[in-house]
Amino acid sequence: MTFIAGWLPSDLNNPSNDNIAGPDSVAIKGPTGGFLVPAGATVSNIGFHSKNAVPAKFSIYAIDFTLLAETGGATTGGAGDELFPLLTDWTPQVDTYVYVAALTSSYLTGIGGDANLRFMPYASRVYEDGFPNPFVQAGTANTPKQALWLDGTLAASGPSIPEADDITDESQPVTFTLSGNENAPTGITINGEVGSNLIFVSENTGAGTETYSYEPPLIADDDTTDLVVSVDGATAATVIAYTNSYDRDQLTHPATEAEYSENSLSYPNAYATTQPYEWKVVTDANASVVTINWNALEADDGFHKDVASYATPVANGSTTVTLGVFVPETGQAYQFDRTITVSDGSVVVTGEGLWCELFRDPTEELFTELFR
Incomplete structure (x- = not known):
């Protein structure tokens, strides 16, 4: 003591x-x-x-x-x-x-x-x-x-972080509270990745604290995320929980191009990783044309499989879904549209604009690099 x-x-x-x-x-x-x-x-x-x-x-x-x-x-x-x-x-x-x-x-x-x-x-x-x-x-x-x-x-000398918000969506600003600091913080990292737009929010003179907001980086979900603030020539740290907006997981995906269904939502992209990745539905299909059982698709690791296995056609027509993918291994995030067309009960995915933009030859170059 x-x-x-x-x-x-x-x-x-x-x-x-x-x-x-x-x-x-x-x-x-x-x-x-x-x-x-x-x-x-x-x-x-x-x-x-x-x-x-x-x-x-x-x-x-x-x-x-x-x-x-x-x-x-x-x-x-x-x-x-x-x-x-x-x-x-x-x-x-x-x-x-x-x-x-x-x-x-x-x-x-x-x-x-x-x-x-x-x-x-x-x-x-x-x-x-x-x-x-x-x-x-x-x-x-x-x-x-x-x-x-x-x-x-005695309390540890120097600045400390008595309170900090957990992160539930990387697109939403969150706050933390500093105590014992003399100057404003100059930077913040989350599991080593830099946060942005660090802004003063308020001061509690009675408690001797200052509150700041920031925009978190996109990282993988982690219940014990290290939040580190640079202030007064030193660092103050605490642990928070982090959950990003990519709420679904693709735990496995094939090692060869032949195993990817051309009628899948991800064909022909393995996202330059052999590791699990996370994904989300940004904009769902028009329910008057087709409904997709996203829970069943996720449970089956079905992002690379024929989407018709998880779709219920409602009426002839076309609808566009917007999807997002985040690859923790590389830190890369992608957002893209896929058009789903229903015709007499068939469900067909079209549109590979993303792949042509990302990879000059979407049917050859990616798989030559990943799976040869």
Whole structure:
């Protein structure tokens, strides 16, 4: 654990020390005389050093006497340093001044109507009206000098990302929140791929945070995606879930051209990969001409198979479907139209404009490269 704030035994002979936590602490004596707990620190224990064995219960209060955290009841050992665990760890989201108090039977005058609530020396003293006087550090004749401190874990230094949206569609902007940064972020990556259009959205001065939006890159789905932001000459990172708009999968596809049906939606393209790829229906067929069972087609890895196996003709005519393909292996994405014509119950796919544009010889060059 790490010392966070408070008076250590070594401070007792120097009550005017402005650094109430000693030379190794980030805590300083606050304007109220309370202990300053830095944002993001996790306080787990209250430390206590006393010459007496007494029943005690320790508490952390805000300077307006709001209870923030407390220990269970215990009896101090009477000598040396001891740590008393909080019932629940406490982590302030902003720098917070606190007092440390104790429930005992022998110290000072109570406050807040509770005769047992005592603020310990070196944390604070009480006025006659019941409010603490933080500037009285000396012990009394009946209360030997004692030390109190907070123990836990300091937040990592530098910027952090306390919140970030999961991604459900690469075409939609999403946001993240920065804390602890001095300047605006200069870049963002998702699993190493660069995001774009990084824009300031809002600032929460009370919480010390800034929110930014960005447009994510297109990558494969990943429930544990690394989001990394470049800011203040360093990086801040967190993990989010990523789901792109390509909601269907082609897990296998043939190794030879002969295995591709000329009446398939993908003929004659293997998309320069032997690995699985993702696809989506951008614009569906006109249901007054033909309906396609896309779920059945996907389950059968049917993107390269005869589309008639998954189609129900309705009436003679033609309709155009727009399809998208994303290849995670190469990072390439394609969008294209295929025309489906229904004639007396037959369902025929026509139109290979994409392939002619992508490959000079769509029936030879691609398969010569991929499958020879």
